[in-house]
Amino acid sequence: MATQQTRRRSVTQTHERVAQLGWKRSYHEPVPIYDTRYVFPDKAKDPMKQVMRDYLPMQLEKDERVYGGFDAALRAGMPTKADERWLQIMKPLILILVYAEGAAGRCMSVVMDVVPNEELLNGYHVQFVDEVRHIGMQMNLARWYAKNTPDPAGWHKGQEYMAENLFTRAGVNMFSHSFTGDPIAAGFTMMTVIETAFTNVAFVALPDVATRNGDFIQATTYSSVQSDEARHISNGYATMLTVLQEPENIPLIQHDLQQAWWIVHAFVDPFVGTIMEYFSTDRSDEESYLTKWDRWIRDDWYRSYVEQLGKMGVDIPPAMFERARERLVAGLHHKTAPLAFATWPLAFWKFDPLTQTDFEWFERQYPGWYDEYGATWEAYAALADPEENALLLSGLLDGAPPFCFTCMLACVLDDDMCHRTCQDRHGVERTRFYCSPECKWLDETNPGRYTGDRNYFDKHHGKALSEVIVELGLLRADGKTLVGQPHLRTDRMWTLDDIRAADLQITSPNITTAEAMGLPCGSWHDEGDPFGAVQGDGNGFQPVTLYGGGGGTNGDGRNGYSLDDLAAAAVGSTPWVKL
Amino acid sequence: MAGEVRAGERRQRRGEDPERQFQWVVPKKRKASVYEDLTLDTQPSVHRFMRNGWYCSFPDGRGTWDDASTELAVATWSAFRDPNELWERPYYQQGAQCEKEIDAAVEGARAEGLNAGMPDAWVEFLRRDGQVTAFVEHGIWSIATRRSRAALSDVLTHGIVLYAAMKQRQAQAHVIHGMDLDQDLGDVTIEAAKERWLQAEAWQPTRRLVERMGTITDWAELIVVSGLVVEPLLGAGLRRELLLRPALANADPVTPVIARNAQREWAWWRDFSQAFTEFVLTDEEHGAANRDIVERWLASWEPEARAAVDALEPVFSTAPRADFAAGREAVVIDQEALKAACGLSTEVPA
Numbered sequence A: 001m002a003t004q005q006t007r008r009r010s011v012t013q014t015h016e017r018v019a020q021l022g023w024k025r026s027y028h029e030p031v032p033i034y035d036t037r038y039v040f041p042d043k044a045k046d047p048m049k050q051v052m053r054d055y056l057p058m059q060l061e062k063d064e065r066v067y068g069g070f071d072a073a074l075r076a077g078m079p080t081k082a083d084e085r086w087l088q089i090m091k092p093l094i095l096i097l098v099y100a101e102g103a104a105g106r107c108m109s110v111v112m113d114v115v116p117n118e119e120l121l122n123g124y125h126v127q128f129v130d131e132v133r134h135i136g137m138q139m140n141l142a143r144w145y146a147k148n149t150p151d152p153a154g155w156h157k158g159q160e161y162m163a164e165n166l167f168t169r170a171g172v173n174m175f176s177h178s179f180t181g182d183p184i185a186a187g188f189t190m191m192t193v194i195e196t197a198f199t200n201v202a203f204v205a206l207p208d209v210a211t212r213n214g215d216f217i218q219a220t221t222y223s224s225v226q227s228d229e230a231r232h233i234s235n236g237y238a239t240m241l242t243v244l245q246e247p248e249n250i251p252l253i254q255h256d257l258q259q260a261w262w263i264v265h266a267f268v269d270p271f272v273g274t275i276m277e278y279f280s281t282d283r284s285d286e287e288s289y290l291t292k293w294d295r296w297i298r299d300d301w302y303r304s305y306v307e308q309l310g311k312m313g314v315d316i317p318p319a320m321f322e323r324a325r326e327r328l329v330a331g332l333h334h335k336t337a338p339l340a341f342a343t344w345p346l347a348f349w350k351f352d353p354l355t356q357t358d359f360e361w362f363e364r365q366y367p368g369w370y371d372e373y374g375a376t377w378e379a380y381a382a383l384a385d386p387e388e389n390a391l392l393l394s395g396l397l398d399g400a401p402p403f404c405f406t407c408m409l410a411c412v413l414d415d416d417m418c419h420r421t422c423q424d425r426h427g428v429e430r431t432r433f434y435c436s437p438e439c440k441w442l443d444e445t446n447p448g449r450y451t452g453d454r455n456y457f458d459k460h461h462g463k464a465l466s467e468v469i470v471e472l473g474l475l476r477a478d479g480k481t482l483v484g485q486p487h488l489r490t491d492r493m494w495t496l497d498d499i500r501a502a503d504l505q506i507t508s509p510n511i512t513t514a515e516a517m518g519l520p521c522g523s524w525h526d527e528g529d530p531f532g533a534v535q536g537d538g539n540g541f542q543p544v545t546l547y548g549g550g551g552g553t554n555g556d557g558r559n560g561y562s563l564d565d566l567a568a569a570a571v572g573s574t575p576w577v578k579l
Numbered sequence B: 001m002a003g004e005v006r007a008g009e010r011r012q013r014r015g016e017d018p019e020r021q022f023q024w025v026v027p028k029k030r031k032a033s034v035y036e037d038l039t040l041d042t043q044p045s046v047h048r049f050m051r052n053g054w055y056c057s058f059p060d061g062r063g064t065w066d067d068a069s070t071e072l073a074v075a076t077w078s079a080f081r082d083p084n085e086l087w088e089r090p091y092y093q094q095g096a097q098c099e100k101e102i103d104a105a106v107e108g109a110r111a112e113g114l115n116a117g118m119p120d121a122w123v124e125f126l127r128r129d130g131q132v133t134a135f136v137e138h139g140i141w142s143i144a145t146r147r148s149r150a151a152l153s154d155v156l157t158h159g160i161v162l163y164a165a166m167k168q169r170q171a172q173a174h175v176i177h178g179m180d181l182d183q184d185l186g187d188v189t190i191e192a193a194k195e196r197w198l199q200a201e202a203w204q205p206t207r208r209l210v211e212r213m214g215t216i217t218d219w220a221e222l223i224v225v226s227g228l229v230v231e232p233l234l235g236a237g238l239r240r241e242l243l244l245r246p247a248l249a250n251a252d253p254v255t256p257v258i259a260r261n262a263q264r265e266w267a268w269w270r271d272f273s274q275a276f277t278e279f280v281l282t283d284e285e286h287g288a289a290n291r292d293i294v295e296r297w298l299a300s301w302e303p304e305a306r307a308a309v310d311a312l313e314p315v316f317s318t319a320p321r322a323d324f325a326a327g328r329e330a331v332v333i334d335q336e337a338l339k340a341a342c343g344l345s346t347e348v349p350a
Helices: A011-019 A052-075 A084-114 A118-148 A158-164 A168-176 A183-212 A216-244 A247-278 A289-312 A319-329 A332-342 A356-365 A369-382 A392-399 A437-445 A465-471 A496-502 A509-516 A563-571 B007-013 B034-039 B088-112 B120-129 B133-150 B154-185 B190-199 B201-213 B219-249 B255-281 B287-311 B313-317 B324-341
Strands: A418-423 A429-434
Touching (some): A052 A118, A052 A216, A052 B154, A084 A158, A084 A183, A118 A216, A118 B088, A118 B154, A158 A168, A183 A247, A216 A247, A216 A289, A247 A289, A289 A319, A332 A369, A332 A392, A356 A369, A429 A437, A429 A509, B034 B154, B088 B154, B088 B255, B133 B190, B154 B190, B190 B201, B201 B219, B201 B287, B219 B255, B219 B313, B219 B324, B255 B324, B287 B313
8 A cells, every 4th residue: 555645736726727628619619508698708716626536535525424324313213302393394395405406406507508607617517416416315314204204104205295285386486496597597596595595594594493303314414415505605606706797797687686586585484484483392492583584694695795796886775685574574484384284284294283382482582473373373273183173274265365476475465465467378367466566576577487387276276175185195005094184193183084074165365366356367277288377388388468467558457568678677777676 | 107107006015114115206126226216306397296387487488397408209208217326425436436546546656656667658648648538528528517407307417417527527537647747747737738639630520529519409419429429439439548558558557547437437328328228219109209310310420420539540649559440440349339239220320
């Protein structure tokens, strides 16, 4: 064996040599398959300087620790020691985060297709390899939970359920923004907003909650994931600095960054806020989701990052960030949580009723919480037993808010809800509801982006709940007990017969709200097309006619949008949104 | 799904706890492998469980993923399997092992003074052309990584991403080797290699071919062209015939380790590409049409790839103990055998 150590190579020199591998093409120019509105300067800087000889052993070492952790957790009896309430919510969380990792990887590929700066490409590619790693680790975590935790039902058809679930489908929608459309806008969504702002919440704060609930292996896995995120954040910053060099990109950055911010907030805040606060049994953490948000999002991201872009000419009004916080203060996730719990028969995990200890914690963090939400939670707990023969959903669905066409979550804040009418591809007038003017703005300025059968309840309108449960395959191995349950007990589990006895017929809040408001049809389901009224064949949409709600300028109740208007909006020369 | 037996049903019959298995996974063998459990359906599809269509589309009408991203068609893209079942953990284990072996070879060469045993003519060859192959690997990397996103199932996307990662590792290994040689022997620069890549007549058909790969817009064409044409003819020609065999004959202590590891990675991609080609050619409904498309691709790329190999004769002639004719014959035989194994004609297109 050689005794002499390899002389340490200079990282900078190695990287400089490796960077020489790019060359200007002279026989054939690369042909991209994605389009961008951005222009690129000649020079860019790779802040990562990642070379495979260092990268591969580093990642292997991290892998070894994580996979070793799985064995250790098993030997330590973690599957039965971890809190059951917490373990249940891992089912949707892990699977949507796996989709997020895939989205992040594919984001790198679309960005590489349009960014000509060789200096940046290596960093992007290394990130895609990281994301393949994250998918493997997190699916392994899902597999470990399925094989070892007390109640595996839900994991067994997890990917099937994930694609159709009321909440995770909204996550699929949001994360898809990071690899469809303009690659640079997609890159901002993933690298600048999701990774730079929100991974601290998802991969640092959330594992802390996991540990408090006795789930050490979740924390082990996600801490390892987060160790890669610093490099991904660098990729986002390098991309930003590169496009900032060209003044004509600045209006695009202003426009795209705000849109990216909003769509990520619209899903992540109600989703993660609900998970963190309503699925933790441990109440030792006196830091609420809002406090964590202030620390990670407002201080560490908005004030330290976005505001600093102002020095480089990017003028982003603070209104949209302030609005997001105001929505959290107004109870965005507290109003979303009861709806999530009430839809338990349609979920692939169990929901544990809140207890007195939970009530006290919420009241300490959010004074006045019990007065506003307590009765709903008391009712939820009272109806958890099938002997009661009643579902909270029955009462809730009648007065439930419609679902937002853009972010696909419920329009829970009355003052924010708005709508417009559009024609579908058959020329039929329909109403689109939005949870906020910002979501409306996203839909208006991105024609063709939002496709599919989007409103969750539209296709089930008029069906019995039991019928929908069977259709979605939400039954355990015995063929009669529901996967989702409104409590954690192993006795008194709800069966299909219990659901039939409760006799609930689904109504779509989008349809009933439009009817109540005297608006055109609120459904975007098309009986003739399994993929909804927006698009024809699932792989290509037929553009709908775009116009706004209200009085209109066309004399027929419509506000006309010309292609010029849309083009102007797309480059940010129009106000971002009028509130 | 068309033609698939639900894994959950199969297991239930065997009395296994069905709720502890990923029932959406349709295993190739009796039981799902870790690779299958960890990979399948991590990329959702409207042809699998997204029954409500794509939620997010491109302004031009392409869905989140687009069936028209390839000319080929099969019943279920997610039915494809990498025959070697590579996923992240074995990828890092193997990749790290490659780098460790190379570093150990460098350490050994320095400790034992082995570089001094290389003939001057071989050292001159390394100075002139030893790093040029890095540009080939890097050029293929740049298109592979760009096309990975559009592939129509997770097993395909991950395969293309890991292939790209291997190409980048191979390219960088050559460059780092150049740095080490520069330190030990002097005058081994990447600038000189780049100059050869951009200017030397013998390398221009190769550069033209690699640049043309950058125009591929169909991810499946990338798999077929790289796996059945460019890698077996040009890639193996460079790695095995220009570097590995002569380096062994010239007592080069490091180059064979670099080339052998790259060849090991190529063996994985060869198997992947072969399995992919067989998969598309044997599709019950689309197999015949797929065959026409694959043959068209081969006819379009093979003559240029062979011409690129032929043009490298002057480079081989300056590498001591390299045998261009024998090397060319060997790669052609191997490529024909590969095509035959895929069920394709071995006839060389005009």
